[in-house]
Amino acid sequence: MKRLLVGGMTYTPTGFFPLDVLIEDGCVVRIGRELSRSDSPAVLDCSGKYIVPGFADVHVHLREPGFSYKETVATGTAAGARGGYTALCSMPNLNPPPDTPEHLAVEQEAIRRDARIRVYPYGCITMGQTGRGEVTDMAALSQAGAVAFSDDGKGVQQEERMHEAMERAAALGQMIVAHCEDESLLTGGWIHEGVYAAAHGHKGISSASEWKQVERDLKLAEETGCRYHVCHVSTKESVELIRQAKARGVRVTCETGPHYLVLCDEDLQEDGRFKMNPPLRGKEDRDALIAGLLDGTVDMIATDHAPHSAEEKGRGLEKSLMGIVGLETAFPVLYTHLVLPGVLTLEQLVERMSVRPRQVFGLAGGLEPGQPADLAVLELTEEYEIDPGTFLSMGRATPFAGWKVRGRNTMTMVEGQIVWQE
Structure with a gap:
């Protein structure tokens, strides 16, 4: 036709x-x-x-199998299609988690049956997607169709495990996609350790819990030659570490989310819809992310679309689960608050939401002859x-x-x- x-x-x-x-x-x-x-x-x-190449989001939670009361492949890809997305990479915090080809096949069946747009599933880095313990059989998962490897929601806590994972991924020409969170630096907080937390008596999450693990992983990526992608960068320290690593030739890319680019912790309200992980950081972090987007340190924008039930998000800042939805709001929010004021051009926004994700992750589709x-x-x-x-x-x-x-x-x-x- x-x-x-x-x-x-x-x-x-x-x-x-x-x-x-x-x-x-x-x-x-x-x-x-x-x-x-x-x-x-x-x-x-x-x-x-x-007319633009369809957007590609490398960080989406479709929740199926295991958590279909939050989202399904059918509803998540419908939301993506409505938002202008034609390709999604689905994160592995599922039940069962895709830590074996057999477990991955359960997710792939739901994708084949119900996906309205392209969906590329991640395989887990560790068995059980725990961030600890045994590294998965990445060769088998790669052959079965995993787009890359992530334990999103969990940082890989043991340096020797991440080193092993990077060596295996490098041998396969595959990519490690890391949620960076050093659990030894967490103190049970739920929002950024900044001005809002101090003013309202909330327990904070330190910036170091993110950037210290980014620092560790960049060293490991340099040692192993692994392609390494940092999820949802939120701190100015992470941006600078990645900028320096790129200058040294480390094979690193990264993403940030729309909310980190247009909000900061001073915009928080006592409502679960402002709670995500990593949390909204300070103004200086937001400014550093925008600067990184402009100079190419931050390669792409991904939503970290993470749906929960109304009850799970209705418990206020302290007790709500972490995660917000984003597929249906990403482009209009970024166009309105970054393009219209002249921070980014429309071309730059399309590049960060469509062109660059496809280049880095090898995703099909686009807007050029032959594609x-x-x-x-x-x-x-x-x-x-x-x-x-x-x-x-x-x-x-x-x-x-x-x-x-x-x-x-x-x-x-x-x-x-x-x-x-x-």
Whole structure:
């Protein structure tokens, strides 16, 4: 089947231009000015809109198998499609955790059955995804389809275990994707050890609990030659350590989340929808993350979409579970608060949300001839209010509820097929 997208401003590596996009047999065939409509049975008018490669999120919790009361592959990928995402990498804190090919197969069956967009599952670093103990059979998991290896939600606590994991991953040409959290530096806190915690009597989480493990892992990555990716960077110290490591030639990449780029601990409210791990840090950390995004130290933006039930998120800052949803709010929040004020260009935002994640993780799809036609069509002028009650995700906890934003995805395609349309 042929489709022709006409009238839109289309993303290219050198900027946005008024270019039509011809799709045939699921792939982008041609991008050019005023392409012929005569041989295309399906012409889609994108006038006044922006055509971009579909967003790719390398850090998403789909909760299935094991926690389907929070989210399912069906609802999570529907939320992703609505948000303009065409590819998600699903984290391994599941039951059973994907620590063997047999356990991974349970998740893969749910993906095959219900995924609306592409889903790439992680394999665990350690057996049971505990952050301790025996390293998994990475060769078997890689052969079975694991996109990379992570124990997200748990930092690998033992240096010798992480060294072993990195050696195995390096031998396979695979990547370690690390949740960095040194549990010996935790004191039972639940928000950042900063001004809000001090003013309101909350127990804090130190920045060192993140950056000390980043520092350790960068040393190990340098020793082993392993490709190493740091999850949800939140502190200025982590940014600087990664910047220095890149300058030395360490094979390191990293991500941060939308919430860390537009909020800080001074924005906290006594509500579980402001609680996540790592927590919202100080203003200086937020500024360092933005600087890292601009100079290339921070490679990409990932949501860490982590849905929970209303009851689990309704216990206030101290007692709610950690995690917020993000697939349906990421682009509008970032467009409104980073692009419109001139902090980032739209091209830079698309690069960090789509192009760079695909490059680093080897994900299919895009917006160039020969690639599978995985794309999104964005409307950028209409202002609207973020309403969690309309989310397709089962999760509703977001610090952005009620925010006025611009930037709405109106259509998502995967392999040239419309998987979501406003």
